[in-house]
Amino acid sequence: MPTSLIEGDSLLAVDIGATTTRAVLFDVVEGAYRFVALGQSPSTVEAPFGDLGIGVCDAIEHIQTVTGRTFLGGDRRLIIPVQADGSGVDALVATVSAGPSIRTAVVGLLTDVSLESARRLAETTYTRVVETLDLNDRRRAEQQIDDLLRARPDMVILAGGTDGGATRSVQKMLEVVGLACYLMPPEKRPVILFAGNQSLTEDVEKLLKELTPALHFSPNIRPSLDTEDLDPATRELADLITVARRSQLGGLEELEAWTKGHILPTSYAMGRMVRFLSQMTGSSGGVLGVDIGASATTIAAGFQSNLNLHTYPQFGLGEELANLLHTIELEDVMRWLSLDIPQATVRDYIYQKALYPSILPATLEDQAIAQALGRQNLYMAMQAARRDFPTDAPGLLPYLPPFFELIVASGGILADAPSLGQSLLLLLDTIQPTGMTHFMLDRNNLLPILGVAAEQNSLLSTQVLFSGAFQELGTVISVVGEAGYGTPILRVRLTTENKNETRLEVKSGGLEMLPLESGQTAKLSLQPLHHADVGAGAGRARTLTVNGGALGVVFDARGRPLAFAPDAVRRRELMKKWLWTLGG
Amino acid sequence: MLAPVTHILALTTIVRERLLPVPGTVTAKPNQRVTANDMVAEAHWAREHVLIDVARTLGISNAAADKLIRCKVGDELAVNTLVATGRGLLPHEVRAPREGRVAAAGGGQVLLEVGDVNIQLRAGIPGVVTQVSAARGVTIQAAGSLIQGVWGNGRMEVGVMVNLMDKPDAVLEAGRLDMSLRGSVILGGCCRETAVLQAAAELPVRGLILSSLHPGLLTTALQMRYPIVVIDGLGLLPMNPLAFKLLTTSAKREVSVNAEAFNRYSGARPEVIIPLPVSQEPPLPNDMETFAPGQRVRLRAAPHRGAVATLENLRPGLSSLPNGLRAPCADVRTEAGEVLIIPLSNMEVVG
Helix, strand or coil: CCCCCHHHCCEEEEEECCCEEEEEEEEEECCEEEEEEEEEEECCCCCCCCCHHHHHHHHHHHHHHHHCCCCECCCCCECCCCCCCCCCCCEEEEEECCCCCEEEEEECCCHHHHHHHHHHHHCCCCEEEEEEECCCCCCCHHHHHHHHHHHCCCEEEECCCCCCCCCHHHHHHHHHHHHHHHHCCHHHCCEEEECCCHHHHHHHHHHHHHHCCCEEECCCCCCECCECCCHHHHHHHHHHHHHHHHCCCCCHHHHHHHHCCCEEEHHHHHHHHHHHHHHHHCCCCEEEEEEECCCCEEEEEEECCEEEEEEEHHHCCCHHHHHHHHHCCHHHHHCCCCCCCCHHHHHHHHHHHHHCCCCCCCCHHHHHHHHHHHHHHHHHHHHHHHCCCCCCCCECCCCCCECEEEEEEECHHHHCCCCHHHHHHHHHHHHCCCEEEEEEECCCCHHHHHHHHHHHCHHHHHHHHCCCCCEEEEEEEECECCCCCCCEEEEEEEEECCCCEEEEEEECCCEEEECCCCCCEEEEEEEECCCCECCCCCCCCEEEEEECCCCCEEEECCCCCCCCCCCHHHHHHHHHHHHHHCCC | CEECEECEEEEEEEEEEEECCCCCEECCCCCCEECCCCEEEEEEEEEEEEEEEHHHHHCCCHHHHHHHECCCCCCEECCCCEEEECCCCCCCEEECCCCEEEEEEECCEEEEEEEEEEEEEECCCCEEEEEEECCCEEEEEEEEEEEECCEECCCEEEEEEEECCCCCCCECCHHHCCHHHCCCEEECCEECCHHHHHHHHHCCCCEEEEEEECHHHHHHHHHCCCCEEEEEEECCCCCCHHHHHHHHCCCCCEEEEECCCCCCCCCCCCEEEEECCCCCCCCCCCCCEECCCCCEEEECCCCCCCCEEEEEEECCCCEECCCCCEECEEEEEECCCCEEEEEHHHEEEEC
């Protein structure tokens, strides 16, 4: 039975992505909250529709068809709360990742201190930094004003000054921002977040309040020179993003009314759940959430209660692909291909996908290219995010990612892959974890939805999270060593609950799999050879209890960082072999 | 399921907004008949600003400086105009370093707008002004053929169209651009060499209409001062048969080439408009469609990218593709009579 009447309420959640809008119904089934049904529709944020509400209603109608229940009235308005005849729903929550990236100006005092923190703050959501100002800026004030005007920011993040510290220098920056806002047409003025010296809040309010459609304040992200605290500002920024989106996304204000304000940026909501999971695991290994979407690639890393959230619109698999080849070479994408495909075909696919982000890869070649792009973008996102991971997070070597006990992954390129092996291999190739990691696939993009639902009903989020709504891929043991290719580096003994024992010898450069079904646990004894490391130190044995999954227990001895065979034919052969190992 | 739409229409009513990027003056009047080159609105825009720090120059407080400043917001100042004079026996003077307009004054400072730029907004298509938005622009209505493209380099021009395409998969070579084509809009095929874009610039032409453009030429194409509209895609693609037929049969007509950049949020698309005389207003194009049998569709992904087909049947549920992917699909019949299973997300309605 639900613990309270409020927690017994049914809840609809919608996730509005760049290409797809999903509606998800949660309700109480046999005394606990369950994920009941999913409805999908193309997103309608873009022209000619220009109203996200059309896609939301279509997705809800899809759920109506699936469940036979009624949530929309004759006028396509949501019925809230549940009526006597059983129609309607008690609450609606939403996450949004659709829309162009928010053009953001970042202002701080010291380049490596407050400006860097402000940049990290901007990176927690769907922003593109188009201008930066700080004390080291050599431009004259009028040049800074002109550059701000040319940058046309949708949002300004103001930081700088430790609490009780510098005020005059911050005020100088405020004047520049204020004058630039004053010169902009009122309908084009940016929203502003002030996250600097708290003694200046009155001055900021006096100077900027009339010059912006929304002025928000958060505690100082740099209260002292050696302390960074992004959390409160990240929450405030999530709210401000929704305000900034109002002028970009038709129908958002009506959705805000339907949800009673329970709307969050998808990446923030996902980060919230990753933090929760990392608190739940409570061990020294972190929890990693990755989402490869059309609008952005998001990396959320939780280390105990600390969240490291990065949202990269530039690594999205949608319209931003058109800019991909400005920053990397085509060869960087080609190296991930498991098929022999001409460069021109790959290049054409990239530009066509940028023009039409919703297209699906309908041929084997297009699918290989789509997965290669997913690999390259996730790889770049991981490389970028790792720079901000805490230096004290436990790991094998400084140049490798820290240990992640759990990785939860989502995104169409993973969820729609023809086999789970393809999804897992994509994640292993790009994240390149070390030690022991359990992998889960969030096929229905539930993680961010649970993140926003937690605001309404925390019990629902917890119960659904552990109800089997996520696809268990399996547990991966990554072994790192210096031994030559083909040399045995790990002896494995897997003992299941019914005492079945399997032994395996893993060779350097290889990828192996032992079956262990979802829901089963087993005892795993690992004996590294030739000073190989499975996360306990070079050559040190480990005995672990592991959870199964669709792909059982996987042993990845391909090396870290993953080295590519220089010969393309050999490289493609290896990729096919690895995929074959994981079931094709 | 909702369907994306691309317009390739022989005769339709075309309604287009022409708006200034900044507030200005609208010169066109409601119901006024305009040609494509007529100016309909103009605005003045300051290229840059100059900040005169009176307080700092005179070494006084902001409040004291404010009392000495002699200009106010909106004043036009010539170069060397006195902005403020200090006090004392030998008072310092603060003068305007450049000619400009006072944008703000206060806090001991004066902000000047300098480097005035005049923006003239042209009609772009011949038609009738149906609506005037104060200080912003106009809405113009015209009748004619409409062919929407997928990529444009942001320019707009009007000219007589000369056809250099003999088949849909024609490739435009630089050698074909001779002096006789100067001032024309060229209907070419696929462009895969920088030399073609440069030769067109040297003539110069008034526009290039291409079936496709090599992605490696995008940066160069953006730098060209004449409009370039790509109809079918980036890469090496033939022109779709509907656009090919409509454009090639309209050769020697005056066309408006609006190479506006594709903006998925505003709905702006590059397009070619061929104005036609009509006795009565043709219907407006349908911007919103749902997939239905009988529709002409253009296929957007391999292996039939760019082909035009007829939608025959919407398949229930999800269908399996050869690569194992499952998606909502439709049966379509190509012009060659072949029936294909295509994911709905890989096609758009043409009409």
